[in-house]
Amino acid sequence: MDTALLSTLSSLSASQKTCLGTGKILNVSDLLLVAPTEIAKQCKITLTEAQNIIGLVCKAYVCQPRSLTDIQHEHDEMFTTGDTTLDTALGGGIRTGMLWEVVGQSAAGKTQWGLQLSLTVQLPKTMGGLSGSACYLTTSAKLPTNRLAELSRMHPLLSPSLCGLSDVQTLSTTNIPLLLHVLSVLFPKLIADHSNPPAKPIKLLVIDALAELFHSSDKTTTQTLVQRSRNIYEISSLLHSLASRYRIAILVLNEVSDAFDRGYNADTSSDLIYNDQSRWFGRADSVPGENRKEASLGLVWANQINVRIMLSRTGRRRYLDEVRSAVNKLQKVDSDTAADSHMEAMEENATLIRRMSVIFSSVAPPLSLDYIVTVEGISVLSDVSIPREIQQTMPSAPQPLAATSTAMTTVLADTSNPEALSQVSPLDVGCAEDEGAGEVLQVDEWDAYWEQNEEDAYNTVDLDSLLPELNPQHN
Template sequence: MDSRPITAIDALFSSQKAMLKRGNITTVADLMLLPLPDIMRKCKISNHDAKLIVDAVCDELAPKLHRLDDPGLPRDEKFTTGDALLDRLLGGGIRTSKLWEIAGESAAGKTQLAMQLSLCVQLPRNLGGILGSACFISTSWTLPTNRLVEMVDANPLFSPALCGLSDIHTLKAPSVNVLRHVLSVTLPGFLTSVRNQPNAKPVKLIVIDALAELFHTNTETSFASLNERSRNLAELATLLHGLASAHRVAVVVLNEVADVIDRGPAPDARPHEVAYREQARFFGRGDSVPGEDAKEAALGLVWANQVNARIMLSRTKRMRYLDAHEAQAVKRPRREPDVDAGTSRVAVAGQDGEQPIRLRRLTVVFSSVAQPGSLDYIITPGGIVALPEEAGGVTTVERTSPPRKIPANAAAATAPPQPDSSSDLGAASAVDLDGLAPPTDEAHVSSEGPERAENGPLAEEEDEWEAYWKSDELGSDFYSQLDLDALASSLPPSSERRSG
């Protein structure tokens, strides 16, 4: 509370200051903490005089209102994520004075994106940065500095002269109480001291990795434990918003996800009332590709109401082909099978060193500065790289049996040659893994781009149903000549067919 003396309030007349002195009210805190009847009793004044004194003090101490177009109003800054497509999706990049959440499953790239942001914030303004530094608050792990060095070496946007480990500060907060102390005592003083150093970059990014780990417990969930968790989350969010607003920093909190369990309609749902489990899908999870809505952000509704933007990261079951040049830039360019519920989805590399890589999906669930949207991305040694949605060449193979190796030029021997085509992102390739065997329902190949044999020219794979109807010798007017009514009347009743 404000401990400013009453004598320093210019809005009060000398007679009013004398009244307060008579009642032993010497500071602003003494005045504001007293109810109006107590002020009247202690100072022996009327209700009208007491209200005039309180209103005058409030008018002087209340913050002044500003228009949004006021040139003297401090502006929020924004810095790049290191990728132009991702910047466009987020409304121009990461903005300061806001609380951002990045939620996702394990190995989706949450920490990768956070480390990339800690380097981007250090860049000069002509490269999209804001000449700031970052502060990592970890809850259970140590910052992987070797990965940061790899990003600096592999990404042409970064360089040791512009960004490095010296401008990434780290703190450890293994419990809720420690994090509360860090946010309320340690961090405010640290931010002020760094800003006052003449040659130091001020802290413009705070990362917490990961908040949900502080709320893991083995105790039985009860009303008391849920109430305590909600209180802690609200208190931590208030501290984070206070830091973001007072010091003009961007706060990025990494969060975990939980499995979505379909329990059917709520038993106590009233007519024309949407249950919470139905509302949660609008603010708790993404739904841009099949399967993305199987996970939702942890920490519940209390935490969801505290963040300004929620970004969801997920690992998909889709694969993409990269050519030899792009494969060198991918972090782990290897054949990556995925088995789910007995179905194996395998992408097969073609010639010229093409390698399949798993696509990941980023979705802006909600944001105060951008529209909801989604994009695919991959993880490279230089960081996260978004892929344009209109790019072709995505091929997936779904099957329930293991693939069989085919001889070289097998597809070329059964399909007419097609002119070669190329794109900036490399041509896709897909081959019939069953060799020359007839197509069956076990293998289904879908492609959005040209297809190429393993060692042969380009060939378009014909759909098995189209091939079947082309081989039909009954003629196109055969079915139009059938008398379906007469055929139905000649059949025995349905009850006799079931008994037979």
């Protein structure tokens, strides 16, 4: 509705359309987001005429009431992410009719999410899919088709016969006007073309990545911020309209920026400060260092999305279970030298551990999980478990790192023992070393002496006897 052209409204007269064209007010958002006095000034008409035009446009786009009996038959569909643990954490999988955001730093796995979901949505409904197809919009880089084909071959749930590149439509949108045109004109036409068999219906739209369209070298001014907010509102309004009208899932990949904690200032007013509040909806804080990044595009965009998922690089590595079992077999058969050389080779290929945090969601509680990205795609680590309460009713968010077992706590308590570190099961060795580094340092004896004797030292010293030595002219 917001991007609908006013020239197509039959309720407006030809003279009214001409006046709006003179003031360069072309669509509904241009008319409703500007004060009537400003419209009258731009179009060179009276205030009464401007208010009359606004009233006619509002009547033309008024929402008709609907009966609850009609709405109750509508339901959102869900499709799997390709990992059962991840599906449970997200409230059952990826739901249609919603706007999902995956935000994270470079190499955190955002594009892997988009590629994997573009394939899992094609699965039959009996396997957790929707028997649908996907549309992948890129803003800078091209669609990595080689990786997409590799996922379809290597993922245990996928196969080229069920999921293929032919059901992933792609288009490059390098600027904001082009993206708005695609969302308002081309994409609805694509959905209509795929609505009839044997074509698979469009069930997923991926935008990779939205924040790149707002990169600019121009100086930031009030005008540029207002224009950016207007563009974000127009894009999000189109996305919500597409998601609800066509019952599709929309996944938007976003970037992060550095977050600086300026500390609490007691002298500030009682008004809510964005800096203090953004950490609740723009950052994650489940592992050390995760809160140093926050989602881009600010509060305007955060108010538009239904789910925000943050991906982080932890810097930790882990040897997969199958690698450890292979090393154990090698140690039994080969010599110690061969086993050591094999282990050194494995250290270089240890899998990087990444962190996923559900910051907020309308269908699932906040949660944090460790995951890895391999040739098979994204998968949550096997030793991570979802609390039973969340699996059944999902009443509230669990405590961070709630999946850590008591055995891990025991090991971390004695990090000075090298054998204990080698037996870490729930977390990786890098995490145990980081925790062990936080031990309390030894108290300096000299500092302890002065803390205990500072007052006594000054009270017991005879300054009068020392004064002649310090000042020879005193006598």
